[in-house]
Amino acid sequence: MTVHDALDRPLRDLRISVTDRCNFRCVYCMPKAVFDRDHSFLDRKELLTFEEITRLARAFVANGVEKIRLTGGEPLLRRDIERLVAMLSEIPGLDLTLTTNGALLPQKAQALRAAGLLRVTVSLDSNDDAVFRAMNDVDFPVERVLEGIEAAAAAGLTPVKVNMVVKRGANDASIVPMARLFHGSGHILRFIEYMDVGATNGWRLDEVVPAAEIVQRISRELPLEPADPNYRGEVARRWRYRDGGGEIGVIASVTQAFCQDCTRARISAEGKLYGCLFARRGSDLRALLRRGASDAELAATIAAVWRVRADRYSEIRSSGTADLPRIEMSYIGG
Ligand code: SAM
Numbered sequence: 001m002t003v004h005d006a007l008d009r010p011l012r013d014l015r016i017s018v019t020d021r022c023n024f025r026c027v028y029c030m031p032k033a034v035f036d037r038d039h040s041f042l043d044r045k046e047l048l049t050f051e052e053i054t055r056l057a058r059a060f061v062a063n064g065v066e067k068i069r070l071t072g073g074e075p076l077l078r079r080d081i082e083r084l085v086a087m088l089s090e091i092p093g094l095d096l097t098l099t100t101n102g103a104l105l106p107q108k109a110q111a112l113r114a115a116g117l118l119r120v121t122v123s124l125d126s127n128d129d130a131v132f133r134a135m136n137d138v139d140f141p142v143e144r145v146l147e148g149i150e151a152a153a154a155a156g157l158t159p160v161k162v163n164m165v166v167k168r169g170a171n172d173a174s175i176v177p178m179a180r181l182f183h184g185s186g187h188i189l190r191f192i193e194y195m196d197v198g199a200t201n202g203w204r205l206d207e208v209v210p211a212a213e214i215v216q217r218i219s220r221e222l223p224l225e226p227a228d229p230n231y232r233g234e235v236a237r238r239w240r241y242r243d244g245g246g247e248i249g250v251i252a253s254v255t256q257a258f259c260q261d262c263t264r265a266r267i268s269a270e271g272k273l274y275g276c277l278f279a280r281r282g283s284d285l286r287a288l289l290r291r292g293a294s295d296a297e298l299a300a301t302i303a304a305v306w307r308v309r310a311d312r313y314s315e316i317r318s319s320g321t322a323d324l325p326r327i328e329m330s331y332i333g334g
Pocket of ligand 1: 022028029071072073074075099100101102121122123163164165192193194195196197201329330333334
């Protein structure tokens with residue numbers, strides 16, 4: 001049965017962070033100055049086990065979840081992630097996807113598909129090598145992410161979606177070149193407005209390139225027209241190339257907040273449940289699991305948390321919210 005929250009939003013999607021570690025140090029997400037050698041990441045025993053994740057996933061499905069996205073940190077760093085995918089793919093009717101930086105996809109795409117993963121989203125912030133290396137801050141080349149995208153497509157993890165976070169002055173000059181690169185490729189490029197998640201990236205509003213400007217810049221060179229959403233609550237607004245070269249998406253979480261349609265719950269790698277990317281406190285599902293709660297108890301707790309959910313941070317974002325403490329995206333899962 002589908003549970004609805006205090007603002008009548010159904011629970012439909014679940015993002016599960018499987019690790020808070022990453023092999024990239026993207027400047028807007030895990031800046032090196034903070035996530036350095038001294039940073040304490042979660043211990044292995046603090047992470048939910050695959051069995052625990054699968055039990056929780058079933059309890060969420062019992063409450064209406066239809067789609068699960070594995071994320072992190074970098075989910076492909078979690079050892080034997082294919083085994084988790086295989087376990088989750090046994091849940092009937094579930095749309096199972098994963099978001100990755102693509103670095104390990106050439107080795108892992110086939111095994112992930114064979115384990116039952118349906119699609120992947122790959123993050124790539126520029127096709128200009130110097131710009132991309134500066135943004136990931138570990139000198140990782142564009143070429144290897146492109147190999148990952150092609151490996152995913154060859155394995156049938158399609159359509160591959162490509163996420164580009166746009167930060168003014170850092171990679172906005174890559175908007176049109178990225179559109180050209182993926183135009184007609186069958187992959188769906190999605191532009192994401194740079195968000196004020198976490199407290200470490202020094203976010204400023206003037207670094208956000210509004211979705212409307214992104215669409216305008218592309219449309220000048222490759223004319224676009226709006227396309228209908230695939231379903232209620234779809235995060236990305238869809239735009240189609242007039243020449244039949246496919247589509248793009250724009251995720252305007254800053255300039256056109258979509259909280260009223262947000263159907264997503266998130267579980268951190270240590271099993272805390274959050275109703276919003278900008279939440280301050282999570283509910284400890286791991287404690288419940290490790291104290292021996294039954295499946296019915298798990299499902300009832302999740303429903304109880306969701307029923308009182310009233311988060312709508314992006315709609316009330318203002319100078320007053322800027323200084324509120326919040327958790328990092330690498331912890332809660334992007
Ligand atoms: N490591 C994986 C990856 O690179 O896709 C999964 C986790 S990552 C946190 C998920 C997505 O969040 C990536 O596409 C990343 O670019 C995006 N992201 C991280 N910080 C962001 C921010 N401040 N604003 C907008 N998107 C952000």
